[in-house]
Amino acid sequence: MPFRLTLAALCVLFAPHAQAADSLDNRIGEALFRRMWVAAPTATQAADGLGPLYNARSCATCHPRGGGGRPPDPAVEGDQGVGYAIKLNDDPVYGRQIQANAILGQVIEGRPRVTYREEVVRFPDGETVRLRHPTPVVEDLGYGPLAEATVMSARVPPRVHGMGLLDRIPAEAIAAEAARQAASGGPVAGRVNHVTVDGKRQVGRFGWKAMHPTLDHQDAEAFSLDIGMSTPAYPEPWGDCTPAQTACRSAPHGDSKQFEGLEIPSTVIGLIDGYLRDLPPDGSLEAPKDKAGTKLFADTGCAACHRPSWRTGEDPAHPALSNRDIFPHSDMLLHDLGPALGDALPMGEARGSDWRTTPLWGLNRLAAKDGQLSLLHDGRARSVTEAILWHGGEAAEAKDRFMTLPAAKRKRLVRYVLGL
Ligand code: HEC
Ligand code: HEC
Incomplete structure (x- = not known):
C-alpha cells in the first residue's frame, strides 16, 4: 500500500x-485530525482539495483538543467563536451551511454571528439568572439574500471525547431504552432518530440531533460541509457549493486517481474514525463517587434522559472497550425540549424542537469556569444553571423541580453535574 x-x-x-x-x-x-488542508493543486496531492468554500482548514480548529466550541462574542469586534456554524435547510444558493472562508479568488458566503436579547428569570426564592435568547445572523452575505423560505440554525461543536464508547453502545439497547420510556407513560418519551444510510435504516447517534449513525458518516459530512473536501460518502469536490455558485463549482479541485478519485479516500476517513473511536472520554471512566449527588440528580428527574450508564457491546478488535460499563449520562435519544430551544430545521426524524440528550461526561475537564461555559447546541448557556433553565417540553417537570429546590440543593446539583 x-x-x-x-x-x-x-x-x-x-x-x-x-x-x-x-x-x-x-x-x-x-495527525489527520489536526492537519491543515490546503487548496488544490499542489505537487504531492496528499493534502490538497480544501474548499473552494469552507469553514475551517482542520478538524482540530473546531474541536480543539477534542473539546467543544463556542459562539462568537458579540462584544468583541470580528470574533468568530470556535467552530460556530450556521446550518440552513438547503438554501438554493447557499446550500446546507454558511461557509465563512474561501480559497484565494473565491467569495466567502458570509460571516456567522449572533445577537442576544437578555431575559431575567427569577427563582421562587428570589434568586435571579440572566438567560441570553440568541438570534443567529449572517453578516456580509456574498451571494445575495437568503431565500425567503430558508431557516437558520446555529451550532457549536460538541465535545468529541468518548465517541468510541458511545459508538459501541449496541443499537438494540438504544432502541430498547426508547421502548422502555414509551411504555412508562410519563412525559419523558425519547425517540430514536432513524437514518437511512447506504440503503440501511440505522440508529442515529452522533450530532446534536443524532442524525449520524456512525462516526465515519459524521466525519465525511464534516469534510464536505466544514472543509469542502470530497469523500466516498460525499463525492462532490466542491463540498456545499450549489449550481448557482458557478465560480466555486469550476475551481480546481484535488480529486486524484491515487486517492480513489477523491480528495479524501476511505483510508483517511478510516484513520480519523479510528483515532476518534479510541479517544478516551477525558476522565469520567468511573461511576460518579458522589452518591448523594447521584440521588439528587435522579430525584430531580435529570437521570430520566441523562441516563447515567450503559454497557458497551462486544468488539473483538478492542477487548478493552468491550463489555464495560460507561457513564456518559445520556440516553442517546431525541427529546422535545420545547419551542424556546427549538429551531425550524428538522433532521431525519428529529423535529425542530427535538435534540439528542447531550452526554454530560467530560464537563469536569472543560477549561472554562461555570459562568463562562458554552452549553447547549448553540452555546447560549454560560452555566449549568442557565442550561437547565432552557429545558422545557419533556423536561419541563425536571426544570420546575430544580427551580423549587432550596438554593443550597440547586448549588449541590450544579456542582455534581460539573464534576461528571
Ligand atoms: C467548522 C467547524 C468544524 C469542523 C472543521 C469540523 N467540525 Fe465536527 N462538528 C462541528 C459542529 C458545529 C458539530 C455539530 C453539528 C451538529 O450536530 O449540528 C460537529 C460535530 C462533530 C461530531 C459529533 C459529535 C457528537 O457529540 O455527536 C464529530 C464526531 C465530529 N464533529 C468530528 C469532526 C471531524 C472528524 C472533523 C474533520 C474531518 C470535523 N468534525 C470538522 C464543527 C466542525
Ligand atoms: C426530557 C429529557 C431531559 C431531561 C429530563 C433533562 N435533560 Fe438535560 N438535556 C436534554 C437534551 C435533549 C439536551 C440538549 C439540548 C440542546 O442542546 O439544545 C440537554 C442538555 C443539557 C445540558 C447541556 C450540556 C452541554 O454540554 O451542552 C446540561 C448541563 C443538562 N442538560 C443538564 C440537565 C439537568 C441537570 C437536568 C435535571 C434538572 C436535565 N438536564 C434534565 C434532555 C434532558
Missing part, C-alpha cells in the same frame, strides 16, 4: 504530541 506508507511518513511529522503508547494508526489519525 504505497499511499498508506507515504501518508504515514508525512503524518508522523505532524503528530509530536501523540502518546507513545498509541498505535501508529491512531497517531496518523490524530
Whole structure:
C-alpha cells in the first residue's frame, strides 16, 4: 500500500504530541485530525482539495483538543467563536451551511454571528439568572439574500471525547431504552432518530440531533460541509457549493486517481474514525463517587434522559472497550425540549424542537469556569444553571423541580453535574 506508507511518513511529522503508547494508526489519525488542508493543486496531492468554500482548514480548529466550541462574542469586534456554524435547510444558493472562508479568488458566503436579547428569570426564592435568547445572523452575505423560505440554525461543536464508547453502545439497547420510556407513560418519551444510510435504516447517534449513525458518516459530512473536501460518502469536490455558485463549482479541485478519485479516500476517513473511536472520554471512566449527588440528580428527574450508564457491546478488535460499563449520562435519544430551544430545521426524524440528550461526561475537564461555559447546541448557556433553565417540553417537570429546590440543593446539583 504505497499511499498508506507515504501518508504515514508525512503524518508522523505532524503528530509530536501523540502518546507513545498509541498505535501508529491512531497517531496518523490524530495527525489527520489536526492537519491543515490546503487548496488544490499542489505537487504531492496528499493534502490538497480544501474548499473552494469552507469553514475551517482542520478538524482540530473546531474541536480543539477534542473539546467543544463556542459562539462568537458579540462584544468583541470580528470574533468568530470556535467552530460556530450556521446550518440552513438547503438554501438554493447557499446550500446546507454558511461557509465563512474561501480559497484565494473565491467569495466567502458570509460571516456567522449572533445577537442576544437578555431575559431575567427569577427563582421562587428570589434568586435571579440572566438567560441570553440568541438570534443567529449572517453578516456580509456574498451571494445575495437568503431565500425567503430558508431557516437558520446555529451550532457549536460538541465535545468529541468518548465517541468510541458511545459508538459501541449496541443499537438494540438504544432502541430498547426508547421502548422502555414509551411504555412508562410519563412525559419523558425519547425517540430514536432513524437514518437511512447506504440503503440501511440505522440508529442515529452522533450530532446534536443524532442524525449520524456512525462516526465515519459524521466525519465525511464534516469534510464536505466544514472543509469542502470530497469523500466516498460525499463525492462532490466542491463540498456545499450549489449550481448557482458557478465560480466555486469550476475551481480546481484535488480529486486524484491515487486517492480513489477523491480528495479524501476511505483510508483517511478510516484513520480519523479510528483515532476518534479510541479517544478516551477525558476522565469520567468511573461511576460518579458522589452518591448523594447521584440521588439528587435522579430525584430531580435529570437521570430520566441523562441516563447515567450503559454497557458497551462486544468488539473483538478492542477487548478493552468491550463489555464495560460507561457513564456518559445520556440516553442517546431525541427529546422535545420545547419551542424556546427549538429551531425550524428538522433532521431525519428529529423535529425542530427535538435534540439528542447531550452526554454530560467530560464537563469536569472543560477549561472554562461555570459562568463562562458554552452549553447547549448553540452555546447560549454560560452555566449549568442557565442550561437547565432552557429545558422545557419533556423536561419541563425536571426544570420546575430544580427551580423549587432550596438554593443550597440547586448549588449541590450544579456542582455534581460539573464534576461528571
Ligand atoms: C467548522 C467547524 C468544524 C469542523 C472543521 C469540523 N467540525 Fe465536527 N462538528 C462541528 C459542529 C458545529 C458539530 C455539530 C453539528 C451538529 O450536530 O449540528 C460537529 C460535530 C462533530 C461530531 C459529533 C459529535 C457528537 O457529540 O455527536 C464529530 C464526531 C465530529 N464533529 C468530528 C469532526 C471531524 C472528524 C472533523 C474533520 C474531518 C470535523 N468534525 C470538522 C464543527 C466542525
Ligand atoms: C426530557 C429529557 C431531559 C431531561 C429530563 C433533562 N435533560 Fe438535560 N438535556 C436534554 C437534551 C435533549 C439536551 C440538549 C439540548 C440542546 O442542546 O439544545 C440537554 C442538555 C443539557 C445540558 C447541556 C450540556 C452541554 O454540554 O451542552 C446540561 C448541563 C443538562 N442538560 C443538564 C440537565 C439537568 C441537570 C437536568 C435535571 C434538572 C436535565 N438536564 C434534565 C434532555 C434532558
